[in-house]
Amino acid sequence: MPTLDATDALGIQQWCDTAEARIVEAASLEELKTVKIAIFGDKSALTLANRSIKDLPAHDRAAAGQNLGAARKRLNAVFTERQQVLESENEARVLAQEAVDVTLPSDRFPVGARHPLSTLVDQIEDFFLNLGWDVDTGPEVEHEWFNFDSLNFNPDHPARQMQDTFYIDGRSFGADSAAAGNLVMRTHTSPVQSRAMLERGVPIYMACPGKVFRSDALDATHTPVFHQVEGLAVDIDLTMADLKGVLDRLARHLFGSEVKTRLRPSFFPFTEPSAELDFWFPQKKGGPGWIEWGGCGMVNPNVLIANGVDPEVYTGFAFGMGLERTLMLQHGIADMRDIVEGDMRFSQQFGLFGKGA
Incomplete structure (x- = not known):
């Protein structure tokens, strides 16, 4: 994903739109984990932009902090919602795959014999x-x-x-x-x-x-x-x-x-x-x-x-x-x-x- 200018509110908004789309498109928990690293990881554009605030002129730092904070809050909410959806889907899939018909005759206990x-x-x-x-x-x-x-x-x-x-x-x-x-x-x-x-x-x-x-x-x-x-x-x-x-x-x-x-x-x-x-x-x-x-x-x-x-x-x-x-x-x-x-x-x-x- 492209780099961010912490002072560019419009650029941050557009970047968030792209990041949000990637989160929503994640089809599995494994994919979502990869997206999370790209958006919130140590080398992500959001993290690097946040680190750059200290190098900005004093009068720009407050606005930059607000821009990046709002972006992080928005993306965290989208991520949490998507994670809950995927976890629910995964749980339902596992339950369907491991379903047991308790009305069927059981063979789980082996028949023994004399030594x-x-x-x-x-x-x-x-x-x-x-x-x-x-x-x-x-x-x-x-x-x-x-x-x-x-x-x-x-x-x-x-x-x-x-x-x-x-x-x-x-x-x-x-x-x-x-x-x-x-x-x-x-x-x-x-x-x-x-x-x-x-x-x-x-x-x-x-x-x-x-x-x-x-x-x-x-x-x-x-x-x-x-x-x-x-x-x-x-x-x-x-x-x-x-x-x-x-x-x-x-x-x-x-x-x-x-x-x-x-x-x-x-x-x-x-x-x-x-x-x-x-x-x-x-x-x-x-x-x-x-x-x-x-x-x-x-x-x-x-x-x-x-x-x-x-x-x-x-x-x-x-x-x-x-x-x-x-x-x-x-x-x-x-x-x-x-x-x-x-x-x-x-x-x-x-x-x-x-x-x-």
Whole structure:
């Protein structure tokens, strides 16, 4: 816009007419902002003319001030009116664009489903129920005798240390732990088996899925709270062949008909002989191969005696595996944290979140 002479009332009037037309023609708040800078900004003709008043002769300054003041007042009024009109139009446009028909069926709440771990537990429970076995649960806060002593853990066994086990009352552990009566967050579901043998006696065939606790840091392959399923069978003349047959059928039930299992010698306090359980997995990342899955073996006679069973008459086998690891192998999950951290992107692949009806 042209420069202004602060003493030229007619020139200021004509300049105001042009400025007013620009304000009225602004079609949006963004355009109006640009016009405002051109008319009222630091480098606008109106501002520069106002600064020039100090350089005028004294007798011209009052008239120049009145001319520019009137022009600014007039343009401010026009600007405010136009701004209000544009804001109203913009608000009406937004309301129209974002209007919601409240009479339409809503789908804003996603439909949930069970966590894949719960679905896996159902699969496993169905398998054992179809075999005629019982499915048992037990307390997650357990007496140390059930968690360790009844299962042939020596008083100085490393698993009893606080760096491995969560103790509830924080009292001493070790040789005097039975007298102290410590409570622990169970480190496996085996205490459920001890309770069942003491309450129901034998013969017994049972599976016990559930939540267990270990003093581990959360990383890609470990978590301090996880799930296991353990199985126990005690009867007359049970052998490792019976154990192998159950494990073969369970592996095929969970991973497909091409899967087969093998046992590698190992050691556990509660079984003798003991074995690591591997299974042949055709869908293994990198190609078919053997994958470690859990531990198993024949129930140690000391465990049978502690739980009121005569090892001269009965034998038994037991096994256990982690459910998070099983789920990871079933679905090719690389990081255990994805299972427990609640990220919807993980859950969606299992159909846990979908549009509502």
